Amino acid sequence: MFKFRQKFQTVFIRFTHTNEVRVRFAPSPTGFLHLGGLRTALYNFLFAKSNDGKFILRIEDTDQTRIVDGALEQIQKDLNWAGIYINEGPRIGGLYGPYIQSQRLHLYKEQVNVLLENETAYRCFCTNRRLDLLRMEATRTGQIPKYDNRCRYLTKDDLQAKLNNKMQHCIRFKLIPGLQTFEDLIYGPITYDVALNEGDPVIYKSDGFPTYHFANVVDDHFMKISHVLRGVEWQVSTTKHIMMYRAFNWDPPIYGHLPLLMNSDGTKLSKRQGDIQIKHYRDNGILPQALNNLITHSGGGFDKDLERGLKPRIYTMDELANQFDIKKVNSHSGKVMSERLLEFNRFELERQIHSDIDLKVLVAKVQNIIREKFPDRQLPSCHKYSVSQCIVFIRAGIHYIGNFKNQY
Numbered sequence: 001m002f003k004f005r006q007k008f009q010t011v012f013i014r015f016t017h018t019n020e021v022r023v024r025f026a027p028s029p030t031g032f033l034h035l036g037g038l039r040t041a042l043y044n045f046l047f048a049k050s051n052d053g054k055f056i057l058r059i060e061d062t063d064q065t066r067i068v069d070g071a072l073e074q075i076q077k078d079l080n081w082a083g084i085y086i087n088e089g090p091r092i093g094g095l096y097g098p099y100i101q102s103q104r105l106h107l108y109k110e111q112v113n114v115l116l117e118n119e120t121a122y123r124c125f126c127t128n129r130r131l132d133l134l135r136m137e138a139t140r141t142g143q144i145p146k147y148d149n150r151c152r153y154l155t156k157d158d159l160q161a162k163l164n165n166k167m168q169h170c171i172r173f174k175l176i177p178g179l180q181t182f183e184d185l186i187y188g189p190i191t192y193d194v195a196l197n198e199g200d201p202v203i204y205k206s207d208g209f210p211t212y213h214f215a216n217v218v219d220d221h222f223m224k225i226s227h228v229l230r231g232v233e234w235q236v237s238t239t240k241h242i243m244m245y246r247a248f249n250w251d252p253p254i255y256g257h258l259p260l261l262m263n264s265d266g267t268k269l270s271k272r273q274g275d276i277q278i279k280h281y282r283d284n285g286i287l288p289q290a291l292n293n294l295i296t297h298s299g300g301g302f303d304k305d306l307e308r309g310l311k312p313r314i315y316t317m318d319e320l321a322n323q324f325d326i327k328k329v330n331s332h333s334g335k336v337m338s339e340r341l342l343e344f345n346r347f348e349l350e351r352q353i354h355s356d357i358d359l360k361v362l363v364a365k366v367q368n369i370i371r372e373k374f375p376d377r378q379l380p381s382c383h384k385y386s387v388s389q390c391i392v393f394i395r396a397g398i399h400y401i402g403n404f405k406n407q408y
């Protein structure tokens with residue numbers, strides 16, 4: 001175990017001192033971007049920006065049955081709206097593309113063969129019926145339901161006979177039993193015995209698609225990802241991922257898991273709630289930087305204004321990137337103070353009013369709102385100068401841009 005940690009530390013030093021920081025946001029297009037997803041994307045983006053690194057968008061669509069129409073496009077639009085700019089991704093391309101997993105199937109096939117050849121993976125012919133029976137038996141006897149790794153021990157002859165019979169099969173990875181430790185950038189050392197809790201995982205399905213775990217590892221390696229910052233729900237999978245890196249004889253990236261985001265009353269923030277979708281905030285007049293600041297306030301990684309005796313205000317992306325320190329992300333769940341969102345929105349309007357460039361954009365938006373409200377009237381007061389004067393004059397009572405139309 002010590003050797004393992006020593007090796008890990010060497011990897012850390014290698015990346016932090018010599019290699020380019022390359023991080024990725026890897027959503028599955030199974031729904032639209034929500035607050036939790038935006039937090040992961042934002043922290044990756046700020047980490048890249050603060051280290052002169054690259055932010056990569058990779059779409060993980062290996063589970064074709066769960067794809068939602070339009071999600072891929074919408075995720076990219078939502079990131080763009082939030083001011084999270086992509087250095088490499090499906091639309092913009094890049095040296096290590098394609099950036100959509102379903103377009104990389106040849107690579108996974110090639111790589112799964114490497115593991116079959118070095119015998120760290122094997123073909124599994126167990127039927128769904130057998131797996132169901134195993135599950136039922138485990139439930140009946142109060143055991144952890146897991147695959148019993150039977151096909152790991154097929155003789156060469158058995159294996160050949162099944163292949164000759166063209167029996168449908170998947171490919172599983174051989175888990176190494178025992179405790180494994182890795183250093184989490186946010187949680188510190190994490191020790192876990194994955195084989196105690198899971199059977200050998202499927203890495204390549206009978207439909208010719210890899211599973212998430214395999215594709216994710218292969219892509220992070222080939223896309224030269226230096227740091228993986230992702231939600232804490234993936235932490236239990238990390239020792240398994242590191243085992244796959246070892247099986248390939250690759251160095252793993254550095255992992256950091258971002259704690260859960262909760263509602264301010266401590267209840268779970270669910271992505272099924274339409275009201276945490278980014279689209280919902282946008283449609284309701286919330287400004288991107290207000291939302292980003294709400295997230296950074298909730299998720300840690302920054303010194304708090306109040307603790308520094310400063311008046312709360314909105315920070316731009318550049319300011320956030322300058323202040324961001326991954327070591328300041330706490331390992332306990334972050335509470336999203338949604339009740340402060342309007343206050344943040346007003347701070348953001350105030351910030352825009354004081355920035356010449358942003359004020360111009362704001363004035364144009366308000367002019368549009370007014371024209372939409374009074375389409376058949378020529379309004380002399382809709383002139384740029386009047387609108388800007390009006391915005392400055394009434395700003396104290398305004399939380400949304402949309403409120404301006406009520407003031408005319």
Ligand code: GLU
Nearest residue numbers: 026027028060216230234
């Ligand atoms: N596709 C995974 C997700 O939807 C990505 C997990 C990871 O970042 O490794 O969250």
